[in-house]
Amino acid sequence: MRIVIAGGHGQIALRLERLLAARGDEVAGIIRTAEQGDDLRAAGAEPVVLDLESASAEEVAEQLRGADAAVFAAGAGPGSAAARKDTVDRGAAVLFADAAVRAGVRRFVVVSSMGADPGHQGDEIFDVYQRAKGEADAYVRGLDSLYWTILRPGALTDDAGTGLVRLEARTGRGPVPRDDVAAVLAELLDSPATSGLTLELISGSAPVPVAVKAVAGN
Secondary structure, eight states, rough: EEEEETTTTSHHHHHHHHHHHHTTTTEEEEEEEGGHHHHHHTOOOOEEEEETTTOOOHHHHHTTOOOOOEEOOOOOOOOOOOOHHIIIIIIIHHHHHHHHHHTTEEEEEOOOTOOOOOOOOOOOOOHHHHHHHHHHHHHTTTTTTTEEEEEOOOOEEEEEEOSEEEEOOOSSSEEEEEHHHHHHHHHHHTTTGTTTTTEEEEOEEEEHHHHHHHHHHH
């Protein structure tokens, strides 16, 4: 498959790129600066320099044409202000989804956040983030032409992945290594039967392929 990842220099995205490239997929990662390109090449991905905060839907669609799947893994980052939660966590996600529709890419996977909710209350930065992610998720769910899956990981850690997870519509809160999030994303891309599902992910006892097959109904 050819897979295009928004937020290609993110910690989860780089892990995902390595996994996809290792299994023989063609991977492109959208990044903001050319300086990030070497890290993507080292992961086996093609760097595409494009700022999702200023690009048009058509410019993004040009990068998506011919792809079999798209993954939105971009984020404003923990140190960013409220304005960038809106322009990246919501705005860029909406733009990337619109571009996928334009480009005819059907399979669309979103890395969201546990607790994301457009009606989330509060004025702290994290509250703004949860609303932005919730609004983005709601927008994607409304696009009938996308075979979307939304993944909401728990508290992310840099621990080594175990390959054992809990993946359900509701898991409750808990930690999960970024390695295992990337492994689940790779499996979801091969599992179109998970389309239309919003899934929470934490560490658990099920091997990743088993967990994904279970939610897909296989």
